[in-house]
Amino acid sequence: MEILIKIFENIMILSDAMSFYILVGLIIAGVLKQLIPDNFISSQLGKNKISSVIKSTILGIPMPVCSCSVIPLAKTLEKEGASKGSVQSFLIATPITGVDSIMATYSFFGWIFTIYRVITAIVIAIITGIVQNFIENKDIKKDQHINFSVSEPIHPTKNTNTETKCDNSCCGTKKVNKKFSVKESFNYAFNVLFKDIYIGLFIGLIIGGVFTTLLPKELLEPLFEYQFLTYIAVLIISLPLYVCATASLPIAAAFLLSGMSSGGVFVFLSAGPATNAITMGVVASMFGKKSLLIYLGVISILSIFFGYIFDNFFSNLEVFNIHTHPDEFSFIDTFSTILMFTLMIYSFIKSKYNNQH
Structure with a gap:
């Protein structure tokens, strides 16, 4: 019974540390959803070029989606003709650089770690996309020697604020004036985006509370003494684990x-959200x-590389940014x-109600 009470107490500590920032992040994400046109991202992606990879990464930064909801978005981009590299860059960067993820990361680890996580996520996304497109272009050139009828990808039209209405005789465009709605902002924040992350967030808090209480530090200390062994172990854990960018923080x-090093934690937070089994x-x-x-x-x-950089150049930095006792939190x-x-x-x-009806 004492152990269960301690687990519950640690879950509450983790929750108190991040809940305010989660809620603020969701509200900002809802506002951004109202301000950004629905087809803004898909209209900007194109061929297997470095520019398309950089665009997909940068344009994905303000998108208010998590690791869960980014998957159907990525599928949509692929259907609309975005290159492999562009879609993969979008998959990596968007959840980690989302405003809710940034705010939640800050709640635990402070601004320096947060900024480092965001910048490295952008770098990893761009390099992954460039490597993917480079290899893809080489494969296309090989195919062209064998088969000269290589089809070109379909490119989306750059039309960010219009919807197309067609009939049998003509096709025209009509501008849509999207008015800002506070109601819709909150609806997206708490009925759409939060719906995508709440299960993963809850599970993450439970696991975090259990790990904090029961993880045997004595057994883990030998592992934590060797940097690269820690990185590999964390990588093996994080690759298949389905935990979104925000829910992985507890x-x-x-x-x-x-006792894990900050670099090891970085590897988990960098690789985990982008490489879960579903993705x-x-x-x-x-x-x-x-x-x-x-x-x-x-x-x-790259996750191991940047984790190593953090451990060796920011080793004196006080990363952990939360209190460890319930009484230290505010109302x-x-x-x-x-x-x-x-x-x-x-x-x-x-x-449950929607599933039953």
Whole structure:
């Protein structure tokens, strides 16, 4: 019973540390959703060029989507003619650089770690896309020697604020004036985006609480003494684990409390959200096993590289940014946690109701 109480206490500590920032991040994401045209991203991507990879990464930064909801978006981009590299860059950068993920990362690890995570995510996304497109272009050139009838990808039209209405005789465009709506912002934040992450977030908090309480530090200490052994072990854990960019943070916090280096935590937070089992399945089905190997290989190598850089150049930095006792949190933190769990319960009940009807 004492262990269960301690697990619950650690779950509440993790929740109090991040709940306020999660809620603020969701609200900002809802506002961004209203301000950014729906087809803004898809209209900007094109051929297998470096510019398309950079565009997909940069344009994905303000998109308010998590690791879960980015998958259907990536599928849409692929259908509209975006290159393999562009789609993969979008898959990597968008969840980690989302405003909710940034705010939640700051709540645990402070601004320096957060900025480092965002910048390296952008770099990893761009390099992955460039490598993917480079190999793709080489394969296309090989095919052209064998078969001269290589089809060109379909390019999306650059039409960011129009919808097309066609009949049998003509086709014209009509501008859509998208008015800002506070109601729609909150609806997207708490009925759409939060719905995508609440299960993963809840599971992440449970795992984080259990790990913080029960993870045997004595057994892990020998592992943590060897940097690269830590990185490899974390990579093996994070590759198949389906935890979104935000929900992975409580688990990462538990690792750090157990003695793992900041670089090891970075590897988990960098590789995990981009390489879960579902994303790997999607990449393989869209682009093939060779593209999946490139995707996993580049992410793994660069995650370890940047984790090593962080451990060796920021070793004196105080990374952990949360209190470790419930009494040290403010009323706002506690209220935000209550509100967050209330939203979780509401989302769960609503989901069950919708499934039954």
